[in-house]
Amino acid sequence: MEKKKILFVCLGNICRSPSAEAVFRGLIEKEGLQDQFFIDSAGITDYHSGSPADARMQRHAIQRGYNLTSISRPVDPQSDFLEFNMIIGMDNQNIRDLEQLANGTESVNKIFKMTDFCSNCNYDEVPDPYYGGEDGFELVLDLLESACKGLLNFLTNQK
Ligand code: 4NP
Numbered sequence: 001m002e003k004k005k006i007l008f009v010c011l012g013n014i015c016r017s018p019s020a021e022a023v024f025r026g027l028i029e030k031e032g033l034q035d036q037f038f039i040d041s042a043g044i045t046d047y048h049s050g051s052p053a054d055a056r057m058q059r060h061a062i063q064r065g066y067n068l069t070s071i072s073r074p075v076d077p078q079s080d081f082l083e084f085n086m087i088i089g090m091d092n093q094n095i096r097d098l099e100q101l102a103n104g105t106e107s108v109n110k111i112f113k114m115t116d117f118c119s120n121c122n123y124d125e126v127p128d129p130y131y132g133g134e135d136g137f138e139l140v141l142d143l144l145e146s147a148c149k150g151l152l153n154f155l156t157n158q159k
Pocket of ligand 1 (some may be wrong): 010011012013014016017047073128129130
């Protein structure tokens, strides 16, 4: 069976999308489904290209058992829209930026927003935690844990 390929995207690829990648990976590993997925993350910008995840985000994630190992890279519109089945942005601006980068309807149809998979979240985006306090990082993880469960349900029901 061909792997489902999912790319998580945020602005800098050092806080939200590396966390989404780790939370989703943790979930599929727990369910023994890791062979069915290829997961990656990327940023709209290349500001932090080559850097590991933000130290604050790493600290909050590790407290919940998620090890953020990814290295930041920008979205590559040429290859990412071809390679991945789903490209999942964290906030409304990410979605607008991805729509600008997409070339054609088939690519646009691959774009989703993370909170669309949340149940009972009361948020319509995963807020950028970069300039805020510690609570923002916990909120990111709360939203991602809910959304990743919803995403896995969505994908399981799709088959
Ligand atoms: P992320 O957070 O998009 O969740 O990785 C940010 C990281 C860096 C910046 C903004 C948001 N920045 O402005 O450098």
